[in-house]
Amino acid sequence: MDLLNDWPEPIVPVQSLAESGTSVLPDRYVKPPSERPSVDPAADRGEHISIPVIDFAGLTKGMAEWRATMRLVSDACREWGFFQVVNHGVSVDLVARMRKVWRDFFDLPMEEKRKLANSPKTYEGYGSRVGVEKGATLDWGDYFFLHLLPPSIKDYNKWPSLPTSCREVTEEYCQELVKLCETVMKVLSTGLGLDAGFLQKAFGGEDVGACMRVNFYPRCPQPDLALGLSAHSDPGGLTVLLADDHVKGLQVRRGNAWVTVQPVPNAFIVNIGDQIQVLSNANYKSVEHRVITNATEERLSVALFYNPRSDLPLGPARELVTEERLQLYQPMTFSEYRLYIRKKGLQGKAQVESLKATN
Ligand code: OGA
Ligand code: NI
Secondary structure, three states: OHHHOOOOOOOOOHHHHHHOOOOOOOHHHOOOHHHOOOOOHHHHOOOOOOOOEEEHHHHHOOHHHHHHHHHHHHHHHHHOOEEEEEOOOOOHHHHHHHHHHHHHHHHOOHHHHHOOEOOOOOOOEEEOOOOOOOOOOOOOOEEEEEEEEOHHHOOHHHOOOOOOOHHHHHHHHHHHHHHHHHHHHHHHHHHOOOOOOHHHHHOOHHHOEEEEEEEEEOOOOOOOOOOOEEEEOOOOOEEEEEEOOOOOOEEEEEOOEEEEOOOOOOOEEEEEOHHHHHHOOOOOOOOOEEEOOOOOOOEEEEEEEEEOOOOOOEOOOHHHOOOOOOOOEOOEOHHHHHHHHHHHOOOEOHHHHOOEOOO
């Protein structure tokens, strides 16, 4: 697809704009009023409602506790599409090393990072926008995107060679996170009343995909006019996000409001992507989320996307289509599905809506 060969306009890393010390947000980043961050109404009333926090220690304590934990996950995915997980088994030290190598990467001189500049063809590398629509309003964030699975598309040459431990730490981190995703997939399958292996099998068994996006949100001169990442739902299967412990930024849609996620130390934020919404026939929700910026602190997050094999047409599980709940979506392969976001950028939930079965 020619359209995806290159960006429609020269890329300006947000970090370089932030470092220029401007006190005025450049026009390209000014969101229309309806998209600008508003005060979180609940937080404003002093009610710190947030997404559920679930302790995965319950998964290692016998059947009754396993099922109780499964119910918490299932409820969270039906109601919020999001939860935070603690006692997930990933070592604190590995998480700290992962944060450090990626902070160090974004601290490298711009010439070094730009050697790995990405194109919209695969998105792999250092980038500053999603979508190729000329003149689009941009988000106040840079990122690094890389492929992990299947092994045939993993290409270390496209990963940073600096800092020197970046590849090794990233590899180790991703292996641990993939194991966590496999566990979550079993819990999610059981929570739908299906076999524990159901979702894994539907994703292609051993042939699943995985990729990673490290987001870097520089300080923003006018946080009330910008977004770090526009509202979107994640197109893939499951996302596990490592966010900063001390800087808030992620907001999750709850009806007409945006609820700010309160970071919990040593937790991951897990959310359902569009492919699991489709497979579960909308029992589990892939919920819109966005990132707000702030004027005083940089923020780093690492999103691991666990995806179905790209060439399998995915539609709602037959077991979840009933007379009361008809088949909501038409099947599509993930490679076809993700072209939409790669061209149009982040568009809330418009894409999954477009799969609605017309019968
Ligand atoms: C994403 C995402 C949230 C964040 O990368 O898809 O939603 O807090 N990131 O960076
Ligand atoms: Ni997301």
